[in-house]
Amino acid sequence: MLRIGITGGIGSGKSVVARVFAALGVPVYDSDSRAKYVMASDLVLRAQLQEAFGTEAYDAAGQLNRPYLARVAFNDAAQLARLNALVHPRVGEDFATWAAALAAAGQPYVLKEAALLYESGSYRGLDGIITVFAPAEVRAARVLRRDGHRSAAEVQAIMDKQLSEDEKLARADYVVYNDDSQLVLPQVLALDATFRKRST
Numbered sequence: 139m140l141r142i143g144i145t146g147g148i149g150s151g152k153s154v155v156a157r158v159f160a161a162l163g164v165p166v167y168d169s170d171s172r173a174k175y176v177m178a179s180d181l182v183l184r185a186q187l188q189e190a191f192g193t194e195a196y197d198a199a200g201q202l203n204r205p206y207l208a209r210v211a212f213n214d215a216a217q218l219a220r221l222n223a224l225v226h227p228r229v230g231e232d233f234a235t236w237a238a239a240l241a242a243a244g245q246p247y248v249l250k251e252a253a254l255l256y257e258s259g260s261y262r263g264l265d266g267i268i269t270v271f272a273p274a275e276v277r278a279a280r281v282l283r284r285d286g287h288r289s290a291a292e293v294q295a296i297m298d299k300q301l302s303e304d305e306k307l308a309r310a311d312y313v314v315y316n317d318d319s320q321l322v323l324p325q326v327l328a329l330d331a332t333f334r335k336r337s338t
């Protein structure tokens with residue numbers, strides 16, 4: 139079974155593109171939401187996050203305090219590195235377990251969707267990477283429309299913590315253009331055929 143990564147900067151549309159693969163029956167691992175699930179359910183990780191970022195890392199109901207962590211981590215490279223070092227290895231283990239079950243069930247390929255495949259090093263365990271491309275100004279406008287609670291400066295701060303589009307494009311094995319220059323569906327169908335063929 140192939141393990142294919144799908145990445146792209148904030149607002150590139152990787153979740154939208156991943157949903158098209160999912161509609162074709164491809165299992166998709168959503169690293170963002172799995173990271174949040176692991177941060178909420180893994181008691182060791184929870185204790186480590188509270189030790190690193192204070193008890194405010196969780197709210198009174200025991201839920202992850204995302205606005206607090208976003209403020210702390212997206213404004214300070216050292217704090218973000220600390221958060222990543224605690225969370226990313228656990229997400230890696232969670233993905234490995236998830237993918238092993240699907241391999242045993244005979245899936246030809248699965249997708250791992252993550253904003254940070256290169257930055258987190260998790261590209262190393264994958265058989266190919268798709269980068270979803272859209273220019274920075276288009277991505278910023280989409281995120282401002284989607285995330286009402288984030289300011290333009292906050293979106294820019296997140297972009298500054300991610301690899302540039304140029305670098306992601308240079309390192310990608312496959313690219314899906316989601317900048318309105320091409321239709322997405324034919325690009326996804328072509329990749330789906332490629333991966334099914336590669337897996338045989």
Ligand SMILES: CC(C)(COP(=O)(O)OP(=O)(O)OC[C@H]1O[C@@H](n2cnc3c(N)ncnc32)[C@H](O)[C@@H]1O)[C@@H](O)C(=O)NCCC(=O)NCCS
Nearest residue numbers: 147148169170173204207208211225229252253254296299
């Ligand atoms: C800091 C947290 C709690 C903020 O949550 P919030 O709901 O406000 O934002 P959300 O998760 O939707 O992130 C917004 C966007 O920021 C970007 N982003 C998320 N984590 C990171 C990071 N560690 N480094 C750079 N960019 C990031 C992504 O493009 C993401 O879509 C959350 O992002 C988090 O737990 N991040 C650490 C875990 C992680 O790295 N997740 C990403 C893939 S594993």
Ligand SMILES: Nc1ncnc2c1ncn2[C@@H]1O[C@H](COP(=O)(O)OP(=O)(O)OP(=O)(O)O)[C@@H](O)[C@H]1O
Nearest residue numbers: 146147148149150151152153154253280281284316
């Ligand atoms: N081609 C498009 N035209 C218009 N809007 C789009 C297009 N592609 C995606 N969007 C919208 O842009 C926003 C960002 O897309 P999406 O959530 O898929 O991005 P993402 O890459 O997963 O971002 P993040 O890193 O924040 O998770 C969404 O609201 C989505 O509906």
